Amino acid sequence: MSAAATATPLLAVRGLRAAYGKIEALKGIDIEINAGEIVALIGANGAGKSTLMMTIFGKPRARAGRIEFDGHDITGVPTHEIARLRIAQSPEGRRIFPRMSVAENLQMGADATDCSEAERAAGLERVYTLFPRLKERIAQRGGTLSGGEQQMLAIGRALMSRPRLLMLDEPSLGLAPLIARQIFDAIRTLNRQDGLTVLIVEQNANHALKLAHRGYVMVNGLITLAGTGAELLQRPEIRAAYLEGGRRG
Amino acid sequence: MSANPVRPSPAPQTSGAAFIFKKALISAGVALVLFSLMIGVRTEAGPQGGLIYWTRFGDLAALVATVFGGSIIVELLRQWWGPVDSERIVPKPVQAAMSFAGRWLAPALLVFAFLIPVIFYNQRYILDLSILVLTYVMLGWGLNVVVGLAGLLDLGYVAFYAVGAYSYALLATNFGLSFWVCLPLAGILAAFWGVLLGFPVLRLRGDYLAIVTLAFGEIIRLVIINWQSLTGGPNGVSGIPRPTLFGIPLDNSDDGLAAKLGIDFSPTHRIIFLFYLILALALVTNWVTIRLRRLPIGRAWEALREDEVACRALGINVTTTKLTAFATGAMFGGFAGAFFATRQGFISPESFTFQESALVLAIVVLGGMGSQLGVALAAVTMIGGFELFRGLDQYRMLFFGMAMVVLMIWRPRGLIGHRAPTVFLERNQAISSDLVKEGHG
Numbered sequence: 065m066s067a068a069a070t071a072t073p074l075l076a077v078r079g080l081r082a083a084y085g086k087i088e089a090l091k092g093i094d095i096e097i098n099a100g101e102i103v104a105l106i107g108a109n110g111a112g113k114s115t116l117m118m119t120i121f122g123k124p125r126a127r128a129g130r131i132e133f134d135g136h137d138i139t140g141v142p143t144h145e146i147a148r149l150r151i152a153q154s155p156e157g158r159r160i161f162p163r164m165s166v167a168e169n170l171q172m173g174a175d176a177t178d179c180s181e182a183e184r185a186a187g188l189e190r191v192y193t194l195f196p197r198l199k200e201r202i203a204q205r206g207g208t209l210s211g212g213e214q215q216m217l218a219i220g221r222a223l224m225s226r227p228r229l230l231m232l233d234e235p236s237l238g239l240a241p242l243i244a245r246q247i248f249d250a251i252r253t254l255n256r257q258d259g260l261t262v263l264i265v266e267q268n269a270n271h272a273l274k275l276a277h278r279g280y281v282m283v284n285g286l287i288t289l290a291g292t293g294a295e296l297l298q299r300p301e302i303r304a305a306y307l308e309g310g311r312r313g
Numbered sequence: 314m315s316a317n318p319v320r321p322s323p324a325p326q327t328s329g330a331a332f333i334f335k336k337a338l339i340s341a342g343v344a345l346v347l348f349s350l351m352i353g354v355r356t357e358a359g360p361q362g363g364l365i366y367w368t369r370f371g372d373l374a375a376l377v378a379t380v381f382g383g384s385i386i387v388e389l390l391r392q393w394w395g396p397v398d399s400e401r402i403v404p405k406p407v408q409a410a411m412s413f414a415g416r417w418l419a420p421a422l423l424v425f426a427f428l429i430p431v432i433f434y435n436q437r438y439i440l441d442l443s444i445l446v447l448t449y450v451m452l453g454w455g456l457n458v459v460v461g462l463a464g465l466l467d468l469g470y471v472a473f474y475a476v477g478a479y480s481y482a483l484l485a486t487n488f489g490l491s492f493w494v495c496l497p498l499a500g501i502l503a504a505f506w507g508v509l510l511g512f513p514v515l516r517l518r519g520d521y522l523a524i525v526t527l528a529f530g531e532i533i534r535l536v537i538i539n540w541q542s543l544t545g546g547p548n549g550v551s552g553i554p555r556p557t558l559f560g561i562p563l564d565n566s567d568d569g570l571a572a573k574l575g576i577d578f579s580p581t582h583r584i585i586f587l588f589y590l591i592l593a594l595a596l597v598t599n600w601v602t603i604r605l606r607r608l609p610i611g612r613a614w615e616a617l618r619e620d621e622v623a624c625r626a627l628g629i630n631v632t633t634t635k636l637t638a639f640a641t642g643a644m645f646g647g648f649a650g651a652f653f654a655t656r657q658g659f660i661s662p663e664s665f666t667f668q669e670s671a672l673v674l675a676i677v678v679l680g681g682m683g684s685q686l687g688v689a690l691a692a693v694t695m696i697g698g699f700e701l702f703r704g705l706d707q708y709r710m711l712f713f714g715m716a717m718v719v720l721m722i723w724r725p726r727g728l729i730g731h732r733a734p735t736v737f738l739e740r741n742q743a744i745s746s747d748l749v750k751e752g753h754g
Contacts, residue, residue: 156628
């Protein structure tokens with residue numbers, strides 16, 4: 065799957081607004097993700113990155129604007145039906161099922177989709193080749209895994225639905241740098257080998273922008289900058305805000 | 314994040330006799346203060362209406378001595394047992410014996426259950442008690458779907474038991490429908506009420522959910538009491554037909570089962586029939602639950618118990634998942650209710666008080682939430698034990714309270730607290746090795 069094959073973007077968000085009660089979290093967002101791309105969304109705490117991702121996934125509901133996936137309007141579609149369109153989400157804080165085994169956690173990822181047994185098995189095999197650590201821990205309870213392994217499990221679980229778009233919320237949160245790099249490497253592998261389209265929300269701007277083809281910078285519910293990953297990394301305001309001065313807040 | 318942090322196991326603290334003695338003395342002191350008024354002085358209204366009192370220092374001394382001795386024993390036990398959370402090194406032979414017992418306990422219990430009517434044929438009391446225990450096993454398994462698997466705390470489970478019982482009683486007495494027609498109807502009606510309860514509580518969790526379900530249970534009971542024209546109010550419904558063996562009644566008549574088989578009639582036949590009926594119903598409950606746990610819907614219930622947000626992120630329809638859990642649990646409650654009605658022949662709202670809900674919930678929690686065997690063992694212990702200690706009169710509740718406290722200290726997750734995974738290693742490996750051959754090459 066090449067980026068040029070589809071004229072329309074895989075995901076297009078236009079003028080999206082969302083709010084928690086009276087507090088407006090998204091104030092008119094426009095982003096596009098083409099098939100086969102890794103897109104990073106960076107910004108400080110409270111900028112609305114996670115909200116944008118959750119709004120794309122149907123909860124909270126959009127107040128205004130339009131979300132199109134593969135040319136279809138999905139703005140008002142309930143969450144569980146969005147997942148059926150093969151958009152997968154790995155939520156913030158991993159949120160694996162602690163008392164269920166690694167294998168069961170992975171099965172859960174495929175349960176809500178209507179994929180066949182063979183597709184399920186192929187998905188499992190893909191996850192295990194990507195994260196051999198999970199295969200070693202197959203019968204272990206999710207809660208007994210280390211943080212990095214839990215993150216691998218969360219990504220693996222999302223992959224089990226054979227997504228066309230994978231949305232990752234802060235996959236490096238709370239991980240040691242070495243483990244975080246492993247996670248980023250896995251995402252790159254998925255993109256290059258399987259042509260998976262990825263939207264990644266990160267505070268770790270350096271890592272995320274190096275990984276991504278393109279990036280968006282979000283401040284206070286608005287997109288303030290957009291460009292390729294390399295371009296954004298060169299921008300002085302990005303370096304000042306997210307890289308050299310240390311990550312704020 | 315990890316649920317079971319591996320701790321360095323602390324060196325066994327074998328504190329000296331002085332420590333134990335001191336602790337026991339403190340306990341005895343507390344007991345003395347508490348009991349000196351509660352036990353030591355007895356007051357009563359005298360013949361002239363004035364207050365008379367006398368002292369019972371003997372009893373007081375006995376109690377304080379018991380506390381002193383008990384405290385020493387508890388402390389010794391605790392040292393022998395080690396801290397509650399620590400990993401215990403169990404000797405190999407004991408481990409082997411335990412795993413052997415673990416593997417064979419359930420089949421052994423099942424075989425024993427099948428043989429009960431044979432062994433205790435002439436002991437009506439034991440047969441009746443077994444039927445009672447099995448009813449609670451079934452109720453426990455039914456509630457286990459809602460509380461143990463889906464993690465929805467339901468304090469009004471007795472409502473579905475009542476719906477099932479009244480469905481059968483009213484359908485049978487008013488329309489003359491047979492037990493076998495009414496049984497599925499009772500289940501369906503109870504499931505319907507389960508969905509009705511489910512809708513308003515979809516957004517609630519934990520204690521809020523518990524309060525609403527508690528109220529729901531009371532509402533059903535109050536409706537039954539007050540809807541006199543339909544339910545007979547507090548007088549209940551009597552003359553509920555006994556179950557038949559596919560149309561053949563189990564009575565003394567000419568076309569009864571005994572006459573057809575050409576054997577002498579005995580009232581025990583009906584008891585034994587009821588026994589096998591409830592055993593079959595309970596086993597169906599168990600079988601369905603075990604099957605469901607291996608299907609996506611059962612897995613979704615368990616995932617829901619673990620993390621609702623993650624379930625949503627995986628595209629699981631939380632609404633239908635919760636409603637099916639309520640409906641399935643309620644349906645089994647309804648079956649049990651229909652059985653209860655046909656066994657008793659008479660039902661009244663008094664049988665469906667909150668206490669029943671609490672008892673069934675206690676069985677599920679003590680058994681270990683989600684464990685089928687644990688729930689069965691807890692039902693046997695609770696209901697059977699209740700009868701066994703009838704001789705202790707008023708101390709029975711005291712004894713049970715203590716037993717429950719002890720259990721919760723030593724096995725805080727219930728009798729059988731571990732959760733057996735439903736996806737097995739062998740199967741996965743088989744699948745993956747198959748794919749290595751055909752797949753990505």
